[in-house]
Amino acid sequence: MDPDKDNANPTIINPSDLPTRRRQSDNISSIKRRTDGGTGLFDGLIPAIARSSHAYDPFAAPLPVDSDASSPSSSDFGDDDVLEEIDEQEIYDLIAPISDPEHPLTLGSLAVVNLPDIHIVPPASTASRISTVRVLITPTITHCSLATVIGLGVRVRLEQALPPRFRIDVRIKEGTHSTADQVNKQLGDKERVAAALENGTLMGVIRKMLEGCDNVNE
Amino acid sequence: MSDVELYIFNYDKDKEEAAKAAKNTARRLVEKDVKLLSLIESIGQYLNSDEAAKRTKALSYLAEVLEALPPKTLTGQQRNLLCDFLVSRIADESETLPICARALLALDDLGPWETEKSVTMMTNILENTHPLSQYKLQSQRYPVLNLIDRLLAKYRKVLHELHDASQEFMSRFVSYFDAEKDPRNLMLVFSILLVPMTEWDIHSHAQELFDAVFNYFPITFRPPPNDPYGITAQDLKDRLRHCIAASADLAPYAFPALLDKLDSTSMNTKRDVLQALSSCVENYGPHTISLYSVTLWDALKFEVLQVQDDDLAQEALSGLTNIATQLSKGSTGALTVYLKPIAKEANEHLEDAPTKQSQAAAQILENISASSTASSNFIFGAVLPTLFALYGSADTTAKRRGLIEVLNGLIRANLRVYGEWRSIDTRESLVTDNSDQQTLNSLSTFSSQVLDVLLQGLHSTPIKEVSYRLVALDTLANLTKARNILNDEDVSRVISLLDDIVLNEESYGNDDVKTAAMNSLVSVAQQKPQLIIDKAFPTFMAKLPDSDRNDTVEYVGILEAFAQMSKEPKVFQTIMVRLRNKLYDAIKLQASPQFIQAVLAAMIFAVKQNPTALVGTSTECSYYEELVRPLIQMATSAISSSPLTDPGVVELIGKLSNAVIQQQNLEFQASTTGHLPYGLWGGTESELFPSFAPNASPQQVQLLLISTHLLAALRRDIEIRPEYQELLTNLKRVVQSSQTSSIVKQTAVQQISLVINKFVPRDKLSFVVDLTPSSLRESENITSANNDDFRIAFAATKGLLLRNAPVVTEMVQRLLEALSATSAGLTAARGFAMFLQPDELLTKENYCVISPLYRQKLFQLATSTITTQFPSASSAVKRNYLIALSGILRYLPYTVIEPQLSPLTPLLLQMLDLSGETDVKAAAIDILITVLVQQPEPLEEHASSVISRLLNATTADSNPPNVRSRALHCLALVPKKLKTEVVIPFRRQVVKRLTEALDDRKRAVRIEAVKCRSQWIELDEAGDDEE
């Protein structure tokens, strides 16, 4: 075992076993699940006369949406009036790709964050619009000294990625860490978190952890 | 003053002058104006001077003279004479060595001297000037090293003899270079020492030699910022590495020394060590390696099993693999000795799979097995039993998965050394066992067991265990690839399992497993086409209904399966026959249009995969006779209740026919299909094409859908009937008729473009101009132009534009004028999107004339007009210009737009302000994205308006999701592409404004918003530094 790592040999979850959102039939990925049990292989060929495989007729009103592949057509998003609520899976997708500070692995694949340990609590009363996100993290081993950093990483990620109407509570999962209470108290302390974000070295670590999360492809 | 005097006089004052003097002498020597002897004499006096400086200068003079001489000016005798002279100088006065060396190098450039002189020279040097370090200046030592390097290059043999002759020589030789520090010199020292190390028998001196070079390990040299000599640390490292790896005799010193350094904490040192070790392994030869193999394993394994740094792990891994590769060239025994502990350790790690270490172990096993057939065989024998045992006792699927992954690796490795069914085996040659080629592949001893484990595993594991099943499937696929491992029965078992997964298994998640199974089938189809045809097809056909009257839809999956498998040419034929029969049955049984469409789509997909397979002779083509012709006839004679009257079906029949006929040669097209588009209705020249008949039924008119595709498939030289004039006139009428459905209008419009592009002779283009509706010919009537007029005008113009006919300019101009018209202007504006949008009919494959420059042409015409007229245009019609422009820009490659960028940017930004025109916005944003990626500078002056407009485009109220998402994507590029100081001032506002997009109602938009926002937050650091 490598002395300078808390856990040099963690168990790793295979990517294809990580929870993923079941792709919807209205997205354009080449392989997708559809009611017809097909994969959409023929979509380019079968002319749904509505969105004709013909060149679109700019003179026929109403103007159909530009179906040039380079820009995703509205149909990829489904009906804009259909509200897609922020759900646990979406939260999971935000934090699972965060990389562990001591392994080149993601928190998802190390099972540090798990879908069942993410809960969204709706507003307490109709008067309030404030929902709460509760994330329980499971350190790879009970004495992991990096638990606080990991928790902070998760909290920072969510503060940056979720709309302000969400309050974010990141805690260590019951009985998975020796000093859980201290860690939880720190993670819960808004002032400490705010100050931590201004601490260059700490932010360096966090930034590295979050690097993998949003790669803007050109 | 004589040249010598001049030289010596100027030596310190004026190098130029001095050099001139030397050159002068050289010239005179060439012109035989001075004798060499007199030259020597002239120098002689100074050599006897008691001022050391004078003596040196004199020699330096000689050196420069020699350097200035062209080859062949001195006779061999003269050269030998000079050589003796200089060598004696070295003996007499060691201080002069550097300058003598310089002279000798110059001399040698003029031609060789007698070889034994080199021996004296070398001996002289070693005896009188040892060690070299006594010369303090790098510039002094450098020529000497050069000289010795030269001697070893040119007079190697004699020096070798010198070494063989005397015991002392080598020690003195090696120690001569002690304490050299300068990188330039070291480069030489290394290459000098490399010669004896590689070529001579240095056994008794191995240690001295090794120490001499290893002193410098690891190289830590960092070249100065603008180092004129351009020597990099890497250069030094490479040479040093070659030395260390030069001879097996060094092994006893090299391996301990290197392994000792491997404990270093510095990543760079480790890297150097690992690379050095690899080279040693490659050069020392199997026998030597066998002595150290196990030691090396014990040292290197940690780098792989406890990864600190990925590329170090890779280095170590390749090192370990090299050892196996080398040992495979030697005795099997040695290889076994090496592999035993590896297998043992790996087996231990497998016990707690899947972990980082078990994965590392798997990597080691895979790489080593891939080193040779022998390795592969041994590993199989040593690991598989344990692996199966562990697998049998494994309590979690995760563990079983981990083990199968290992197995998969071993099989992949086996494929690399033993090859696949279909591959002509190139691999073997690379891996030359000296044991006979036909070593039994021990995978075959395990194959049935492996197969059972996998099949059983796939059957029994619940479908939600995706990763396990994916790995198992992949392993299975690899197993079936392995040449001469599975017999046909085995493969058939695999196939039926795959069939079962694809066809019968209930869908789960994203159906990754079904997809993987399908891909496996395709890969099996490549390895064993016949088996697929015999085993897979029947099950698939059985599943495929003759019609979908019992409204099932699962047939789509099966059809897709067929289409996929058709990628393999061998099975393509069969698939087409089966599908054709299915299609005809379906038509007979009046299956639903959807079903027929699906079957047709599958066939089109297959056909497009194998275009060459369609090509027939000049007289016959089976696909035409048995497929296209009958289909077209059925379609034309279809009664109204038939599914063949469904426009979708008709369209697809057209596409299929197009795909087939397109491939046929001119003769065939001329003789057989030339008359098709309008003749196949048995029509003669006289008879009118049904679609054009005044009393044509909608069905008949709809047949245009087919004829468009047929027309597209024809080569240009075909004479179409009816002739283009009649054809175009009719098409125009169809377009303008109020009866015509919009889809038929569109196809008719496309046909107009096709005909004009392909079949109107260059000298008859005026006809086309006249074809355009009068309303669009005289600009004052423009207001009276209706949609159909525009349809025709744009179609005609497009046909000409693509073939870049001269007349097109004026036609485009007219359409541009239309933009200024209040009502008609908007229609015209929309029309411009027609020109460049992707078009599946007007293509080179369809023998259209596609001028390489038509895009540029349209772009120039449009932008010059629009940019000039826009500013003055009334606000009512401004949007027309923007819409038209965007209709063109959105389809243009960046390179075309680039030169016009600065005038266009303001217009682009205004497009973002157009309310309602969402696709214009989307297009503008896409262009901005390209600009940002390609060449952001011009945008910097507009930063503020770009950012604010993009922010506005991210709000849900007025923008559809795709615009919001693209705007966010674009906004995310801004901080990456524009100068930090330009964007910093907007940081906080953007970050704040984006919280709104984080709450977008659409998930896909939110994802972009998150990415975008974090890009801007990232700026934070930079921002704070500014304050």
Place this chain on the structure above:
Amino acid sequence: MSSLSLPSPQQTIKPLATLNPPSTARTWHTAPHPYLPLAATSSSDKTVRIYSLLDFRLHSSVSGGHKRSIRTSAWKPGTKSAGESVLATGSFDASAGIWRRWDGGVKGMKEEQDFTGGFAGGGDDGLEGDGDGDDEDEEWRFAVVLDGHESEIKSVAWSAGGQYLATCSRDKSVWVWEEMEDDNFETVAVMQEHEGDVKCVAWHPTEELLASGSYDDTIRLYKEDLDDWTCVAIMNGHDATVWWVEFESEKVVGLENQEEVDGTDDMKEQRKIWLERRENAGARLISCSDDLSIRIWRRIPRERPDVPTGQGRMPSILRSNSIEEEWVEEARLPQRHERSVYTVSWSRKTGMVVSTGSDGKVVVYKERWKQSSSSAGPTDDNGDRAMSEGRNASNGHNNTTIAETEWIVVAEMSDAHDVFEVNHVCWAPRWDKGRRSEDEEMIMTTGDDGEVKAWILE
């Protein structure tokens, strides 16, 4: 007037103004000026924005002194005569700053033009450092930087007389600085009593008594004892971080003028006893915490030493100390907050209390006489009454009956700053043209959205 006899009538909190321009970064805290129509807002953009309370627009900004977020600020009292305002700032950069600025042109009528004039450059693009500093008087001078704390300063407070400045930090210490003449500050005490971050410090309105609340869930009091500052009391009630402590005004307000129409002499007598007790116990202390509770603490006057029960038990070191004090929990305010309560403010004018916190709510409470122990108070504070009774048994007055008070919620509002957390709330004098009386007060809230809002109670 006699409204109090009825079950607490709901008042409403009405928006008065949003200070403009807001900060584009989180704002932490707002401090109203002791005698000028100004308020200082500390922001994580390293700036303190000074807003005018006459028209709620930016008046000037204080920036360039701190390297990290400014967490808090406090105006030095009693500088009116000197005609110069002094502001102390506490920052995450572990330093405190002292800033000075002449009051020139910030009084009476004519200054309003001064303000409007002053706004010319007050950029509204929300970028930091753009406070106009064109003419000399507008300039804030960075007078002194007080270094010493090892980590973020969380709170600063001037003693009533302005002689002492207290600072506290994540380094668990509380420092007391004394201002010698001309910007020369001396450290007179460093108190390392707490076991966690010290979140806040507050001075007693009349005595030189300092209170601090901490991450270690306790509240501590300090006093100078023969020129050596020591901890004189610990309050252990809260079971989570104490975010804020604040003393009541010198005299109890809001109760004495609550004439009971049909008040029996007996009642009057009991209330007199209560007021006397308050009189010699001195100002009470209020605190709020992560445990969602807001508590009021009362000193047990020395002259009647008696064994304290559960509440306020103290370590023996202090027992032996002659100046030790005993403080007990007198009451808990009705619990309205669903998440951490970050601040409470106790009005010097009306005795009303306002609280806010992470849930974005603003709640106003009022203390009133309880009819009698049997009378049913508003349902929302049953719990509280129970507790005050429990304490009365041990407050040394069980022989003579004494009146009781109870706290009721008079107004409540959600989402004060849209969906954002509210970091600070305080009572401030109202200065704008609309004010109804000389000493009318308004509520000022400071939020994560970078905005500061003014509210009035109706």
